[in-house]
Amino acid sequence: MAPLRTLLATALLLGSAAVTAHDYHGGGLHIDHPWSRPLPPVATTGVAYLNITNKGEAEDVLLSAESPIADKVEIHTHIKDGDMMKMRQLDELAIPAGGEQTLAPGGHHLMLMGLKRVPAVGERFPLTLHFKQAGTVEVEVAVDAEPEQQQGEQHHHH
Secondary structure, three states, X not given: OHHHHHHHHXXXXXXXXXXXXXXXEEOOEEEEEEEXXXXXXXOOEEEEEEEEEEOOOOOEEEEEEEXXXXXXXXXXXXXXXXXXXXXXXXXXXXXXXXXXXXXXXXXXXXXXXXXXXXXXXXXEEEEEEEEOOOEEEEEEEEEOXXXXXXXXXXXXXX
């Protein structure tokens, strides 16, 4: 009886670890913790953030993205124009060999345009990323700003 309980407990722990794991792989790319901020129920645009590490020996390029919760997804960045920060759409985003691209607040990000529904805190929604070398990579974006805000604050203190 005890071995059965141990086996069951181990299976439950491994199962919950798989549920909380939030990283994805495609080709030589490692995509870590896709997330989005919570939005008001009337929002028509949203944003998704993630980190892409290229462990391969050749550059890869994020060509586009799509999600069933939005009419379209665009790759954006922020640029400084005089004293103002402005968003600008990018046609693609290169991920250098052995390097990374961080999509985060204030920098590169994915804009979800024409939201069909607004996901609530704790939900996840699908996002499909299209890369030049790695091809199509399916990820789930977690709607939860708190952990990222705390992590970002910790990084600013270093």
